[in-house]
Amino acid sequence: xxxxxxxxxxxxxxxxxxxxxxxxxxxxxxxxxxxxxxxxxxxxxxxxxxxxxxxxxxxxxxxxxxxxxxxxxxxxxxxxxxxxxxxxxxxxxxxxxxxxxxxxxxxxxxxxxxxxxxxxxxxxxxxxxxxxxxxxxxxxxxxxxxxxxxxxxxxxxxxxx
Amino acid sequence: xxxxxxxxxxxxxxxxxxxxxxxxxxxxxxxxxxxxxxxxxxxxxxxxxxxxxxxxxxxxxxxxxxxxxxxxxxxxxxxxxxxxxxxxxxxxxxxxxxxxxxxxxxxxxxxxxxxxxxxxxxxxxxxxxxxxxxxxxxxxxx
Numbered sequence: 452x453x454x455x456x457x458x459x460x461x462x463x464x465x466x467x468x469x470x471x472x473x474x475x476x477x478x479x480x481x482x483x484x485x486x487x488x489x490x491x492x493x494x495x496x497x498x499x500x501x502x503x504x505x506x507x508x509x510x511x512x513x514x515x516x517x518x519x520x521x522x523x524x525x526x527x528x529x530x531x532x533x534x535x536x537x538x539x540x541x542x543x544x545x546x547x548x549x550x551x552x553x554x555x556x557x558x559x560x561x562x563x564x565x566x567x568x569x570x571x572x573x574x575x576x577x578x579x580x581x582x583x584x585x586x587x588x589x590x591x592x593x594x595x596x597x598x599x600x601x602x603x604x605x606x607x608x609x610x611x612x
Numbered sequence: 613x614x615x616x617x618x619x620x621x622x623x624x625x626x627x628x629x630x631x632x633x634x635x636x637x638x639x640x641x642x643x644x645x646x647x648x649x650x651x652x653x654x655x656x657x658x659x660x661x662x663x664x665x666x667x668x669x670x671x672x673x674x675x676x677x678x679x680x681x682x683x684x685x686x687x688x689x690x691x692x693x694x695x696x697x698x699x700x701x702x703x704x705x706x707x708x709x710x711x712x713x714x715x716x717x718x719x720x721x722x723x724x725x726x727x728x729x730x731x732x733x734x735x736x737x738x739x740x741x742x743x744x745x746x747x748x749x750x751x752x753x754x
Contacts, residue, residue, distance in 0.1 A: 509678075511671065511676065511691075512668060512669075513669075514695075541699070543696060544691065544692075544695060545688055545692045545695075546692060546695075546696070604666055606699070607666060607669070607698045607699060610701060611662055611666075611698070
């Protein structure tokens with residue numbers, strides 16, 4: 452019986468260690484949205500896409516630092532319409548890091564994105580449509596997410612020195 | 613009919629809760645006797661408040677900070693506030709002591725729950741011990 456208990460205890464401890472070692476990374480962007488406007492760049496017209504979303508750190512004791520990632524916006528056929536590289540210095544526990552990036556697209560590059568978001572070029576150019584749209588969850592994905600996980604106590608202690 | 617020997621079952625009822633009670637009780641008593649008085653002393657002075665917060669930032673096993681109960685929400689907001697403040701090099705003022713006390717209260721509740729749980733497990737273990745003695749006596753009388 453003691454042998455049986457020993458095995459159970461080892462398994463429980465291993466499970467506990469595995470659970471505490473694995474801090475949860477953000478799985479999807481929160482409230483992703485874009486504001487698309489037309490601007491003049493020299494002779495050409497460009498479409499300036501201001502992308503915004505949140506990345507939540509749901510861990511209670513793990514902070515994320517040096518966050519470096521790529522978010523992709525895809526249409527319903529999984530074709531990539533917009534690639535957003537981003538960097539965030541830190542997301543503390545229970546906090547939401549904000550991704551705010553400006554991407555410039557040519558008229559040809561912007562066209563499929565405008566179709567997905569049901570935006571008409573003419574209405575943006577005339578100012579009739581402000582170009583603000585939320586992106587549906589099925590059309591957005593975190594393609595890459597590199598980050599450093601740090602224990603919050605160690606991180607704060609390093610700031611006190 | 614052959615008498616079934618239940619002593620192995622009773623032994624497991626004695627040992628398993630006893631081991632868990634020792635682990636939970638030990639951690640909770642350590643928190644009550646060492647960590648909580650230390651944190652209380654540190655947060656009582658403005659010069660050591662930051663150090664006190666770091667002591668409290670490590671959650672007690674039964675007073676985790678990720679749970680979504682009503683008290684947990686207030687503690688979570690306090691942690692978010694102080695984490696951000698210390699990360700950006702800010703100071704904790706005496707006006708904010710009330711929020712540190714809120715976190716300390718969470719820790720105290722956690723350790724009390726741990727001690728009560730350990731006590732309950734000890735009773736289970738004791739019940740198993742009594743049943744074990746009865747079983748042995750029955751075995752001898754047959």
